[in-house]
Amino acid sequence: MTAYAISEVEMLDETQGQRYRELAAASIARHGGRYIVRGAEPDVPEGNWPREQRVVVVEFPSMDRLRRWYSSADYAEALAIRDTALTRRLLFVDGV
Template sequence: MTAYVISEVRVLDEALAQRYRELAAASIARYGGRYLVRGAVPEPAEGAWDDERRLIIVEFPSAERLREWYASAEYAEALRIREHALERRLLFAEGLS
């Protein structure tokens, strides 16, 4: 079953955020993930959205592959940078079978 990473981010340091993006993208690809939405400012149909926040949606072939990616050594370096580069909310969700 397909699984998704949904992330809402606010950039704290643009240079660090760029390095994070590079590392994250390489690690995502290695685990079979692909970006569906990357850095978008969504148009809220209901409720409010902070214009400083960006939306990222990544699709993985399964929840197992998603969790392998998140716990991987390849992504660990990106996570260390993320702490200073981005403020974010990160969600994992499984798709429909």
């Protein structure tokens, strides 16, 4: 079953953010993932949404592949700079 990583992201540092995006994108591709939404500013018909936050949705073939990507040495380099590049809320969900 398809699985999705959904992120609510706020950039803290554009230079570090660009490096993070490059590293993350390469690791996602190597683990069979693909971006569905990348850095979108959502239209918010209900509720509150901070203007500076963006949305990212990445699709993986399965929850197992998503979890393997997240804990991989491939993605570790991106995670090492994440805290200086951005803040986020990250969700893993199964598709239907």
